[in-house]
Amino acid sequence: MSDRTDKNKTNRPRWRRWAVDIGLVFLVVFAVQAWQTRSMPVGKAPPLQGSLLAGQKVSLQDYRGKPVLVHFWATWCPVCRTEEGNIRNVAKDYQVLSIAMTSGSADEVSQYMRENGLDFPVLLDESGLLSVAWGVRGVPSSFIIDADGQIRHLAVGYTTELGLRFRLWLAGWQS
Known part of the structure; x- marks a missing residue:
């Protein structure tokens, strides 16, 4: 009888184990994203102004x-370097306002933009005050703001071009 029980255990479908593992991965990813965005604003976007x-x-x-x-x-x-091509491509079709956080002087950031072929609008946040006001604790951080100034989506970490485009498209429908 012991042999038969052991045999049944080895014959269990592997898909159950895979389903549990995949579920755990999604749970961990969701939990990490929730933790990273806990201090970020929701609802109406905070004020953002300065000089490009x-x-x-x-x-x-x-x-x-x-x-x-x-x-x-x-x-x-x-x-951010890995993601900058995605931002450059999205900026061709959508409005983008980027904030260079603690990245040096205006001359240094301008040189970086030229050397990397980037031409989207950049606000300089040398002191990190804009980042604090927006609850940003890590970069890259992305906020999708709808036409009415409401934050519709936010993300910390790498985001694909398709993901950004989809969220911007959704924000256009949600407002």
Whole structure:
């Protein structure tokens, strides 16, 4: 009888084990995302204003009417470097306002942008005050703001171009 019980245990479907493992992975990913975004604002987007690298004054209010990606990043961040092509491509079709967090002077960030072929709008956050106001504790951090100034989606860490485009598209429908 002992042999028969052992044999039944080995014949259990493997799909159950796979389903449990996949479920655990999703649970961990969801829990980490919830932990990382715990201090980030929800609802109405906080004020955001300053001068772009080129010197023009800008405010989040200037982007009203269409969804906008507010993207916090840093020149020293390897994940941000991996993601910058996604942001550049999304900026061709959607409004993007990026914030370079503790990345050096305006000249240093401008040089970084030129060297990497990046041309989306950048606010400089040398002191980190904008990041604190938005609850950003890590980079990259992305906020999708709808046409009415409401935060619809947020993410910390690498986000695919398709993921950003989909969230921006959804924000256009949600407002």
